[in-house]
Amino acid sequence: MNTIDLVLWVIAPYTCIAVFAVGHYWRYRYDQFGWTTLSSQLRESRLLRWGSPLFHFGILAVIGGHVVGLFIPKSWTAAVGITDEMYHVGAVGMGLVAGVATVTGLVLLIIRRRLVGPVFRVTSRMDKAMYLALGLVILTGMINTVHGNIIGHYDYRDGVAVWMRGLFVFDLHPELMAKAPLSFQAHTVAAYLLFALWPFTRLVHVFSAPVAYLWRPYLPYRSRDTGFGGRRERRGWERIDGSTR
Amino acid sequence: MRVMAQMAMVMNLDKCIGCHTCSVTCKQTWTNRAGMEYAWFNNVETRPGQGYPRTYEDQEKWKGGWTRHPNGRLSLKAGGRLKNLATIFANPVMPSIQDYYEPWTYDYRMLTNAPLQEHTPVARPKSLISGKDMRITWSANWDDNLAGGPELATQDPVLRKMSEKVKLEFEQSFMFYLPRICEHCLNPACAAACPSGAIYKRSEDGIVLVDQDKCRGWRKCVTACPYKKIYFNHKTGKAEKCTFCYPRIEVGMPTVCSETCVGRLRYLGLVFYDADKVLEAASVEDEHDLLDAQRDLVLDPNDPEVVRAAESEGISRDWIEAAQRSPIWQLIHRFRVALPLHPEYRTMPMVWYVPPLSPVVDSVAQTGFDGEDGDNLFAAIESLRIPVEYLAELFTAGDPAPVTEALRRLAAMRSYMRDVNLGRENPDASVAEAVGMSVEDVHDMHRLLALAKYEDRYVIPAAHTEQAHRLEAIATGCSLDGEGGPGMGGPGSSGGKVGLGMPRLRPGSKR
Numbered sequence A: 001m002n003t004i005d006l007v008l009w010v011i012a013p014y015t016c017i018a019v020f021a022v023g024h025y026w027r028y029r030y031d032q033f034g035w036t037t038l039s040s041q042l043r044e045s046r047l048l049r050w051g052s053p054l055f056h057f058g059i060l061a062v063i064g065g066h067v068v069g070l071f072i073p074k075s076w077t078a079a080v081g082i083t084d085e086m087y088h089v090g091a092v093g094m095g096l097v098a099g100v101a102t103v104t105g106l107v108l109l110i111i112r113r114r115l116v117g118p119v120f121r122v123t124s125r126m127d128k129a130m131y132l133a134l135g136l137v138i139l140t141g142m143i144n145t146v147h148g149n150i151i152g153h154y155d156y157r158d159g160v161a162v163w164m165r166g167l168f169v170f171d172l173h174p175e176l177m178a179k180a181p182l183s184f185q186a187h188t189v190a191a192y193l194l195f196a197l198w199p200f201t202r203l204v205h206v207f208s209a210p211v212a213y214l215w216r217p218y219l220p221y222r223s224r225d226t227g228f229g230g231r232r233e234r235r236g237w238e239r240i241d242g243s244t245r
Numbered sequence B: 001m002r003v004m005a006q007m008a009m010v011m012n013l014d015k016c017i018g019c020h021t022c023s024v025t026c027k028q029t030w031t032n033r034a035g036m037e038y039a040w041f042n043n044v045e046t047r048p049g050q051g052y053p054r055t056y057e058d059q060e061k062w063k064g065g066w067t068r069h070p071n072g073r074l075s076l077k078a079g080g081r082l083k084n085l086a087t088i089f090a091n092p093v094m095p096s097i098q099d100y101y102e103p104w105t106y107d108y109r110m111l112t113n114a115p116l117q118e119h120t121p122v123a124r125p126k127s128l129i130s131g132k133d134m135r136i137t138w139s140a141n142w143d144d145n146l147a148g149g150p151e152l153a154t155q156d157p158v159l160r161k162m163s164e165k166v167k168l169e170f171e172q173s174f175m176f177y178l179p180r181i182c183e184h185c186l187n188p189a190c191a192a193a194c195p196s197g198a199i200y201k202r203s204e205d206g207i208v209l210v211d212q213d214k215c216r217g218w219r220k221c222v223t224a225c226p227y228k229k230i231y232f233n234h235k236t237g238k239a240e241k242c243t244f245c246y247p248r249i250e251v252g253m254p255t256v257c258s259e260t261c262v263g264r265l266r267y268l269g270l271v272f273y274d275a276d277k278v279l280e281a282a283s284v285e286d287e288h289d290l291l292d293a294q295r296d297l298v299l300d301p302n303d304p305e306v307v308r309a310a311e312s313e314g315i316s317r318d319w320i321e322a323a324q325r326s327p328i329w330q331l332i333h334r335f336r337v338a339l340p341l342h343p344e345y346r347t348m349p350m351v352w353y354v355p356p357l358s359p360v361v362d363s364v365a366q367t368g369f370d371g372e373d374g375d376n377l378f379a380a381i382e383s384l385r386i387p388v389e390y391l392a393e394l395f396t397a398g399d400p401a402p403v404t405e406a407l408r409r410l411a412a413m414r415s416y417m418r419d420v421n422l423g424r425e426n427p428d429a430s431v432a433e434a435v436g437m438s439v440e441d442v443h444d445m446h447r448l449l450a451l452a453k454y455e456d457r458y459v460i461p462a463a464h465t466e467q468a469h470r471l472e473a474i475a476t477g478c479s480l481d482g483e484g485g486p487g488m489g490g491p492g493s494s495g496g497k498v499g500l501g502m503p504r505l506r507p508g509s510k511r
């Protein structure tokens, strides 16, 4: 194991995870007003209505696949009687469908971003960086699916997945990543860079997925704000009556 | 009975001159910001006309408001909770900017910076959406005063509901103005559709607000509001709406639109309603019963039982007195001339309208008869089916009887008060009786509609700071609201913190 491997597969991933976690805490704490999907549907709806659901449902399936693939060890699936071949066929099949939907959606959305003037006009530098990172991750991911499964063969469940689970329990295996094919390495690097970027982009909306809507009461009542201007008092500037809000 | 207080508004349409002062002052106060150029929390439409956004009243197209199922339950017209979430990635029925209108500015610099040339320089219109030169083809009041003629006016969804014959005669017969703000509904569809639970109704005064810190920009409210009074700020990515000028209301001042109304036609006041009955009232089967169901929700503030119930909910003495002096209850119940806009949307809107008699008066006068004479007016209301039918589509889900009743009362008032003002010896009290009013009622109604001073039109009790804590304790939420519970947005779950209705733009922020 050399220094480069240590940096690429231990130090950098941990740094990015830290940025991801602290960044989200900071953003949630101090920028509730900026925490939004920043939808541009008002400006353009026709392309969005195809691109956005394709991309979002696709990426949700992709994320699901990753969770299964990376976090469920081979021994577990084997224990419930799923053979490697069955797993492989299922993963490649579903992965391709989800992948194609995601890529089509993303391509539509990027075309829309660039070519529809009113949408391009409200595209910030951060959006562009985000699209770049997201595009890279998805592109390398697609190459992996095709290259690692269909053309060549690399069982990421014995490599990348073990390395990644190890990160969470401090059981470090940078050598597994060093042995992985280049496209898998690229996908991993692009992914953790995207995670580092995440809290500073509109991607934060992922963590506001409104699942609680399914059971909350239809009409929320709330009491009038009795503070000054709705702002939390700053430390050292609390009001005299000592009420904590 | 669970008595809650609601700030409500009544507009007397007879007096609206369509000057748009209310819209402009509202805009200057609330929406003169990037991202909200196209939004008018207050807009004034000429009727018949398409309205703003175009044809928003066509709910088969725009899917606003509630629908009642055969089993008596209500669900959002755009779809239930699951469908609402399933379509979250792209709203299938969201109006585009073109349905409102593409906002623009002018290239004013051309006027001063243009080089010396033969022709006078022109300031070209520039789109605020694309930044390019544009042709102006629509706006929030493009069909003002029936501009654009029958082609535009006949696309009015209300008109389209009426029979063919009516359409043709209608164009010759009349026109009036309809100023609109958010209705601060008792059963708001916008709040029900918000996936984040960011839209809430204030328990003290019923004002419906969007918590700018909790809104995540899902745009479901835009579709759900049948009045299309939620606007998506395309710069900040948050939904915004009329705030009923709550910072002014809290200190006892009227809303900006009311304060600046040239016709002085707006009335503001507190009403009490029974919060336990709202859903039941909104779910009555026959659309024609919705008006009475909604009227019955508004409780008589002089009824000792209501007062006692209000007190037990912690509503303070001065608020109860304010509700008793409120012009709103008088106009809805005592005089029965105020009607809600589109009760058939089942949101229980709390901005009420006195329907305009002037179209009837005008058409009587056009035929050479005395347009102020009671008998002539009564006869005209009966025979002029068209305006009545149109007004009924707006205010009573198509039932002409309540509109006729209101118009007859306004006609009786005109005719009786003319006798009085002309100093006739024995003003004809039978006109009043014919419409079921006493002479005293007529005098009072006349005072309220024609003469009322500022403090009679706007009866607004200042808010109590100490009251907020007490009201928080009343059971307005559900048990899931508690800490850690999923009932987002219920009292207590956000620590009582409520965001301002205005975004707090960070200096130097780009977007």
Ligand code: SF4
Pocket (backbone or CB within 6 Å): B181, B182, B183, B184, B185, B188, B189, B190, B191, B208, B224, B225, B226, B227, B228, B229, B230, B241, B347
């Ligand atoms: S009128 Fe106002 S309160 Fe009613 S549904 Fe629309 S935005 Fe909500």
Ligand code: SF4
Pocket (backbone or CB within 6 Å): B015, B016, B017, B018, B019, B020, B021, B022, B023, B044, B177, B179, B260, B261, B262, B263, B264, B265
């Ligand atoms: S200011 Fe008053 S009179 Fe003028 S348009 Fe508005 S509501 Fe009508």
